[in-house]
Structures are given as C-alpha cells and as structure tokens.
Amino acid sequence: MFKFDVCIIGGCGRVGLPLAIAFAGKGLQVAVYDLDKSRLQMVRSGVMPFAEKGCARLLKKVAGKNLTATDDPQDIGRARFVVVTIGTPVEEHLNPRFADMISFFDDIHRYLVEGQHIILRSTVYPGATENIRSYLKRKGAKVRLTFCPERIAEGRALEELAGLPQIVSGFDKKSVEEVSRLFRRLTGDIIVTEPVEAELAKLFTNNWRYIQFAVANQFYMLADRYNIDYYRIYHAMTYHYPRTQGLPRPGFAAGPCLFKDTMQLSAFSNNNYFLGHSAMLINEGLPNYIVDKLKMQCRGEGDDPGLKGRAVGILGMAFKAGSDDERDSLSFKLKKILEMSAGRVYCSDPYVKRDYFISAEKLVQLSDIIILATPHKVYRKLAIPEDKILVDIWNLYGKAGGEL
Numbered sequence: 426m427f428k429f430d431v432c433i434i435g436g437c438g439r440v441g442l443p444l445a446i447a448f449a450g451k452g453l454q455v456a457v458y459d460l461d462k463s464r465l466q467m468v469r470s471g472v473m474p475f476a477e478k479g480c481a482r483l484l485k486k487v488a489g490k491n492l493t494a495t496d497d498p499q500d501i502g503r504a505r506f507v508v509v510t511i512g513t514p515v516e517e518h519l520n521p522r523f524a525d526m527i528s529f530f531d532d533i534h535r536y537l538v539e540g541q542h543i544i545l546r547s548t549v550y551p552g553a554t555e556n557i558r559s560y561l562k563r564k565g566a567k568v569r570l571t572f573c574p575e576r577i578a579e580g581r582a583l584e585e586l587a588g589l590p591q592i593v594s595g596f597d598k599k600s601v602e603e604v605s606r607l608f609r610r611l612t613g614d615i616i617v618t619e620p621v622e623a624e625l626a627k628l629f630t631n632n633w634r635y636i637q638f639a640v641a642n643q644f645y646m647l648a649d650r651y652n653i654d655y656y657r658i659y660h661a662m663t664y665h666y667p668r669t670q671g672l673p674r675p676g677f678a679a680g681p682c683l684f685k686d687t688m689q690l691s692a693f694s695n696n697n698y699f700l701g702h703s704a705m706l707i708n709e710g711l712p713n714y715i716v717d718k719l720k721m722q723c724r725g726e727g728d729d730p731g732l733k734g735r736a737v738g739i740l741g742m743a744f745k746a747g748s749d750d751e752r753d754s755l756s757f758k759l760k761k762i763l764e765m766s767a768g769r770v771y772c773s774d775p776y777v778k779r780d781y782f783i784s785a786e787k788l789v790q791l792s793d794i795i796i797l798a799t800p801h802k803v804y805r806k807l808a809i810p811e812d813k814i815l816v817d818i819w820n821l822y823g824k825a826g827g828e829l
C-alpha cells in the first residue's frame with residue numbers, strides 16, 4: 426500500500442540522515458525529505474553533507490536504490506512511518522520555540538493519510554507529544570503518533586543506533602508494538618515508557634551530561650585560579666577510585682543540544698532550575714575565565730599594552746573533537762571576547778571551513794598565545810615553541826598533571 430517503509434523529515438540532518446542510512450542498510454525503502462536543497466543534492470549523489478563515521482560508505486551503497494532524497498511533500502503520504510527529526514531550538518529568551526513544531530504540522534498534515542504512523546524523534550518540551558496528538562485529532566488526521574527520542578552522540582551514530590537501547594512511547598498498545606517492531610530492525614533493546622516520561626528521560630539525560638561537564642569546569646577554575654595544577658588533583662581523585670570514574674575532564678561543553686535542552690528543562694521548571702542555570706553559567710563562562718586569566722598573565726608594565734598588544738590563536742572551532750559541527754561552539758564565543766581584548770585573533774580548524782581560517786602551523790607561527798579550544802587528535806603532532814603561551818585546558822599536550 427505504501428511506496429516507502431519510512432520517510433524521514435529533516436532527513437539530511439545530523440539525526441535524520443544516519444537514521445535513514447541505518448534503516449536503508451537493513452533493506453527498508455526509505456525516503457529522505459528535507460528543505461535544504463543543496464544537502465538533498467549531495468545525498469542524492471551518494472555524498473555525505475557532514476562527517477559521520479561509517480555513513481559515507483553505506484550511503485554510496487543505498488543512495489538512489491532503497492534511499493530516495495526528495496523535496497516533494499507528497500512523498501510524506503507515501504510512507505508507512507514518518508519520522509520527524511527537525512531542529513527544536515530555543516528562542517532569544519531561551520524558551521522553547523513551540524510554534525515551530527505546530528507550524529511544521531500545519532504545513533504537512535494535509536499530506537498525511539489514514540493508517541500512517543508518525544514518530545517524533547526530535548528532542549521536545551515535556552507535553553509536546555500530547556499537544557501534537559490533540560492538534561492532529563483536531564485536524565482529523567487518522568494517524569498513530571509515538572515519541573521515540575534520538576540518543577546518539579554525533580560521530581558515533583551508526584554504532585549507537587545499533588548498540589543503545591531505544592526508548593519508545595505512545596498512547597496505546599498497538600502503536601507501541603508497531604514502533605517497537607520498526608526499531609527492532611536496529612536494536613534488540615527496547616524500553617517502553619509513557620510519552621511525557623520519554624520526553625523527560627531525554628531532557629534529563631542531556632542535562633545530566635551538561636551538569637557533569639559543569640562540575641569538571643568549576644573544579645578546574647577553582648584550582649587554576651590559584652595556579653594549582655588541576656590535572657594532578659584529577660589524577661589523585663580518579664586513579665583506581667571507583668566513585669569518581671564519572672568525572673569528565675574539563676573543557677568547552679557546547680554544541681547544538683546540551684545548552685538548549687538545559688534551557689528547555691529550565692522553562693519547564695518555570696525558571697526555578699537552579700542546577701541547570703548554574704551549569705549554564707559555569708560552562709558558558711569558561712571562555713571569559715580563560716581571557717580574564719590571560720589579561721592577568723599578560724598585564725603589561727609601563728608601555729606594554731598587555732593582551733591588547735598580543736596575537737592570540739584559537740586552535741579548533743568545532744564544538745567537539747573530531748567533529749565538523751560548529752553549531753553553538755564556544756570557540757566562536759571565545760573569538761568574540763578576544764576580539765575585544767586582544768591585539769589580533771586567528772582561528773583554525775581541520776574540519777570546519779571558513780574563509781578567514783588559517784592553517785594550524787601558520788596560526789602557531791603568528792600567535793604569541795595559543796588556546797587549544799577543541800582537542801582534535803591531529804593537533805597532538807603540532808609543535809608549539811616553548812616561548813609561546815599555551816592554554817591547554819584539555820591537557821592534550823600532557824604538560825599538566827606531571828610528576829613532582
């Protein structure tokens with residue numbers, strides 16, 4: 426009855442495309458529907474629009490065969506399952522943009538046909554699935570609706586789609602059974618919850634991670650402020666000590682999910698989410714801390730203009746190591762602060778491309794101060810002369826935490 430088994434909306438995105446490739450790899454007929462025409466063109470020709478381990482090879486195999494890239498909304502009505510993976514950002518007051526999802530369903534509900542199953546996969550505000558159910562009912566759409574959150578980490582999508590348990594939730598047994606059967610194509614591990622429980626499980630997970638990073642960053646700043654080597658303390662705390670194994674290393678905690686999902690939960694708690702807000706202040710404050718410390722360190726005497734007279738290079742502009750995703754990267758925040766405080770600012774990244782970026786080698790040559798913002802592995806081989814100031818919160822160069 427249906428031409429496609431699955432249609433992924435937002436199918437050229439970081440969540441949608443790996444999922445589409447995974448389903449197509451299992452032999453399902455998959456449509457990838459997106460508004461981004463240049464990404465669609467790439468996917469159609471079997472080329473990944475971004476880096477994701479294992480996807481390039483698999484996409485080449487399935488593109489144009491059982492994976493079809495389309496901008497024809499009629500194709501939405503030709504799929505048994507419709508998976509929604511569009512972005513769910515927060516607005517300028519850091520509140521969720523509820524209207525986006527509703528206006529999305531305003532656009533597509535006319536293409537839905539009886540017997541289809543809509544799966545929400547984007548990270549949504551608690552209660553969103555219930556609201557969409559009421560909306561679809563009002564519009565007379567005779568479709569099933571479930572919420573099955575995506576929990577992959579970028580760069581490990583294929584491995585995690587197969588290895589992580591899948592949370593599924595719905596309003597009736599039949600819908601939950603149907604969607605569980607679909608996801609069993611990818612993983613044998615299914616967890617069933619109520620929709621609002623699944624929405625909160627996803628938000629709590631991201632918030633937990635963000636708070637863990639904040640603890641690490643707060644400890645780092647506490648010690649570093651007194652010029653105490655945090656990595657020696659970190660080693661003492663975590664070496665063969667089971668109860669501190671979850672403590673991450675300090676570093677920029679950024680990207681398109683953790684911050685905005687913490688703000689979604691904050692809006693849900695009527696802005697009384699002290700832990701989440703504290704985590705945000707700590708993580709977002711790390712670039713300011715680095716620049717303040719450099720100002721102190723370079724405080725010039727007499728005619729020395731201090732930091733204003735120094736060139737600073739930022740190594741790594743992606744939001745995390747090994748990634749080409751620059752969305753909400755704190756490297757760009759650091760750049761902005763430095764542009765007001767330092768003489769010149771240079772940027773470099775091996776994966777993110779911008780006209781004004783320079784090579785890492787050139788950056789080292791031109792800069793008096795080098796800040797390792799994103800610990801891409803390739804930087805390990807970079808020679809940094811001893812006469813340069815190096816800020817390496819990640820301890821990629823292993824200069825901190827040494828023997829006495």
Ligand SMILES: NC(=O)c1ccc[n+]([C@@H]2O[C@H](COP(=O)([O-])OP(=O)(O)OC[C@H]3O[C@@H](n4cnc5c(N)ncnc54)[C@H](O)[C@@H]3O)[C@@H](O)[C@H]2O)c1
Nearest residue numbers: 435437438439440459460461510511512513547548575579
């Ligand atoms: N990136 C991650 O690692 C990750 C992990 C888990 C969950 N999530 C959640 O998944 C959702 C998507 O995130 P993402 O990183 O994949 O975003 P993304 O921006 O990479 O992908 C979204 C895609 O949707 C497309 N799109 C937007 N509006 C559309 C519309 N009306 N019709 C068709 N296509 C449309 C965009 O062109 C884009 O290709 C968010 O809710 C995010 O919080 C992301």
